[in-house]
Amino acid sequence: MTEQDILKALSNVQEPDLGKDLVTLNMVKDIVIDGNNVSFTIVLTTPACPMKDMMATASTNAVKFLVNKEANVKVNFTSNTTTARGDGQNQLPGVKNIIAVVSGKGGVGKSTVSANLALALAAGGAKVGLMDADIYGPSVPIMFGVRGERPLMKDAGNGKAVIVPLEKFGIKLMSIGLLVDDKNAVVWRGPMASSAIRQFITDVEWGELDYLVIDMPPGTGDIHLTMVQTVPVTGVVVVTTPQAVALADAKKGIAMFGQAQIKVPIIGLVENMAWFTPAELPNNKYYLFGKEGGKNLAEEYELPFLGHIPLVQSIREGGDAGVPALVGNDEISKQAFMEFASKAVRNIAMRNANMAPTAVVQMVE
């Protein structure tokens, strides 16, 4: 067996999402051959890659069937998260992917989805941050159980002070709720809210991250504009509940990011509060907010559908108690969020492979 034999065999193994083989994609390294023992490393496009096991099996089979059926194949994994960052973008230089979670309508579970997306990515091994951009209704401090905690400041070395994000469950966190007393209203005009968001980008030490998830406020206003004008947003995850009034607002969000002068790709749409199942009637699904509204919207707009999240009492309870579903005990909700997150992460990798970098929006207002 030679290195060439191995590479030839692996050139028959497809990366399932990107539709090209591992060798063409330059994903194979560190081939070591010792008698019948072969090992190599596959460099994944994301540590949270849900296709890992499938690729290990396919690679092992390729070597056995095409090179040496007696081979003992050991597949190692590492990852180098792909990015669609362009050149000359100064903000958040260490952040590979900036994912904005939006909804149009408030109260559809944007913060719950953002928190569990961040946790699912981190569970896969990625370095993840979560920025709560909802200046008027920050939920992250409650959801992560860090209400009342205050981030530290430190000297960035150039005489400028930077804010060090809090860390909880392995996620770096920043929220206006960590800076302002939660009994006080933040009554700010748009320019001041926008300025707070710019500070969250420029004055917070996010460091090296594979993913920065941004929990956006509802609507399509100042903070959304400031965000796309300040950083290159890799893509947008749209959250909706199935009811008509939520769908109508979700369409506005979709339309905003699709505008010619904004053009941020939509990673996909997730339907939250899809149904309720009482513990006493495990076979009943109550479509309290309507049935399949989100899925139908995704089809209508030809957007990837990222799945249904059921209305489970423990999701809300966990959020209120500072224990998000993904680190809680309810297997149904945990699984729903994991499936959603793995679809999202695959779509982000595909977006990075197939589409141009996002530009920071230069907008004439």
Add this chain to the structure above:
Amino acid sequence: MTEQDILKALSNVQEPDLGKDLVTLNMVKDIVIDGNNVSFTIVLTTPACPMKDMMATASTNAVKFLVNKEANVKVNFTSNTTTARGDGQNQLPGVKNIIAVVSGKGGVGKSTVSANLALALAAGGAKVGLMDADIYGPSVPIMFGVRGERPLMKDAGNGKAVIVPLEKFGIKLMSIGLLVDDKNAVVWRGPMASSAIRQFITDVEWGELDYLVIDMPPGTGDIHLTMVQTVPVTGVVVVTTPQAVALADAKKGIAMFGQAQIKVPIIGLVENMAWFTPAELPNNKYYLFGKEGGKNLAEEYELPFLGHIPLVQSIREGGDAGVPALVGNDEISKQAFMEFASKAVRNIAMRNANMAPTAVVQMVE
């Protein structure tokens, strides 16, 4: 029997909310005596007064017991809705009461509560308008089934064009959703959104109204500031669901309107989505979003509690189908909204009787 006898008898009848008697409050007029027949008119503080029947019985009994037990008493009602408008307030001169429905957090049912409050007031005989101030997520067009309809313009006589509100179910309606195509995002910076709201006040022919209900956007931002700086808001109805993340945001809304430089009275707090009862298990209440969170918040902040609205599938379906609960068929939700509205209207009348007019806020920003 003389007019004096009747007035003396009626001076023993209390207006139950205002705590003074009908004669002191100048609520009795048109006394007609013809042998044993007596009729008079009670001028209510609101046509939607839920205490009507109680006052009719008390007045009849007072005349019978204190003047003439053979009397045939006929009590007529009319109303002159009270107002807390001050002098020198030029905007919306024909509107007696401006009620802002706020929430802090989005998605708690602010629009549903606004729509059904407006309908309950109109059902009591009041002249009512509903302004949808949620520029980024207007729900009124869907909830009232007027999506796609466009209001007419007319010449105000001074060469200036004004917008004529749509009318549905007896309510005058205005919403950005009636002016902008609902597939388009309204991507506006704060100043432009504020300017749209000012136009809803200055350029819409609201005419004479007992109540203008304003469905505010979530949060405590530009539109809220613009509203209190443009019109004297009689009072605020706070909507919350019972969960902690909604309560946290409701507190911000309460704090905003209580600020020394804003000072708009809180009419009360209503708890929406208080519980869910499946039709198959009519005795089960599922506290999906937590139990009594709104009621406890009202107690903590010493605010009047305006009641629980259950999570009924038909409320959401009615909203999506353009038939709000109050004009729909579900008796449970109809009754919940009627009870809420009658508490709200009593508190508004008490506020008008006992507190100074609201000032338009002069704010240094």
